């Protein structure tokens with residue numbers, strides 16, 4: 393089962409920072425090739441604006457330079473931003489021969505380790521993905537619905553009545569519990585608490601910590617040393633969980649993802665990398681997405697009434713439409729990335745091989761030509777009308793790298809929606825919409841989707 397994938401040796405967390413820096417060579421356009429136009433602002437400004445606020449910066453650049461434009465952004469360098477929905481889709485669907493991930497996700501290597509499915513291409517990616525995919529099939533996900541429901545109900549029970557709070561923090565706590573329980577299969581409260589503390593340290597790696605990526609020597613001093621110690625603690629605990637799972641005689645009956653990842657007897661380091669990949673891909677995204685869902689729905693009373701009416705129907709189509717519409721209108725992952733393996737014509741330009749291409753999900757999902765004049769509006773009904781433009785609905789990217797946890801995430805969001813509304817009456821703290829802002833790589837509500845629980849309900 394583990395053939396055609398290199399084995400990665402088990403190394404201390406600190407060592408992952410040494411020798412990491414990838415050398416990135418940028419192509420020059422050959423005959424007939426050219427880069428799209430773009431701003432002349434210094435690299436530092438373009439980088440800062442892209443990392444801190446691409447959700448407002450890119451739309452401005454699109455207005456000025458057109459649907460496809462070039463930016464210079466550290467540490468990647470020159471990159472082409474693609475906004476036309478059809479081009480975004482082309483890049484998403486294009487296979488690894490032309491549109492591989494390339495170096496796009498290498499930044500996560502020191503955090504996760506080498507060999508993550510999200511950073512591999514070609515045959516190694518195919519093998520790794522095939523290994524992981526069964527754990528995310530519909531049948532497996534149906535098997536964990538009741539666990540998700542129970543964790544969501546426990547979370548809601550702890551919400552205070554009468555005072556306002558940021559939903560995003562509660563959702564973070566919940567989605568972390570879901571990952572620990574459903575992905576890692578840990579149930580015992582003491583271990584859940586320890587693992588939660590250790591993993592939170594990894595998830596909290598902040599902007600200043602990125603300096604370790606440039607100067608690995610920092611891992612031995614001051615606050616950085618603590619961060620690395622936290623990463624090491626998380627690694628050690630994950631190895632313990634992997635060993636415990638291997639020993640479990642009932643492993644085959646267990647519904648969690650880890651139980652299945654051990655099929656075929658892969659080495660421990662491989663499984664640790666997979667678990668951290670799932671944590672980093674699936675935790676913040678689903679938490680922020682769930683917070684947005686309430687931020688939008690609670691400000692649209694008619695939509696809320698329709699969801700409440702269908703609460704007892706396990707397959708209510710309108711509730712599913714609310715999840716989809718949230719994913720469309722608030723693109724919490726604002727773009728994905730590819731690096732061209734061959735020259736290609738995209739967005740009206742002949743681009744050379746080696747070009748970094750960042751297709752904008754944000755642009756594709758708010759394009760008026762595609763979604764109509766109300767593209768920016770939250771209107772779940774659009775998903776129940778004939779022929780919604782699903783082709784260019786790409787919240788999970790697409791092609792061979794399409795989000796492995798898409799069904800997991802949609803199911804979890806739907807369960808959270810139903811469970812919260814069954815247990816509490818909740819209102820936004822203000823009538824005004826919350827502004828979307830970039831928090832690391834996720835587009836989040838500026839005030840964390842603040843709400844107030846008005847009262848608890850009977851069921």
Ligand code: HEM
Pocket residue numbers: 484509510511521575669670671673674675677678681724725727728729787788789790791792793794795796797798800801802
């Ligand atoms: C609503 C929440 C989520 C959103 C919006 C989201 C979005 C994305 C996007 C845009 C990509 C890149 C796809 C591409 O390059 O074409 C991705 C990849 C990935 N996601 Fe998610 N994701 C979410 C939740 C999850 C969850 C819950 C998990 C797992 C528990 C997960 C696991 C992954 C993995 C493993 C990949 C890499 C797949 C590959 O490269 O083959 N994601 N996700």
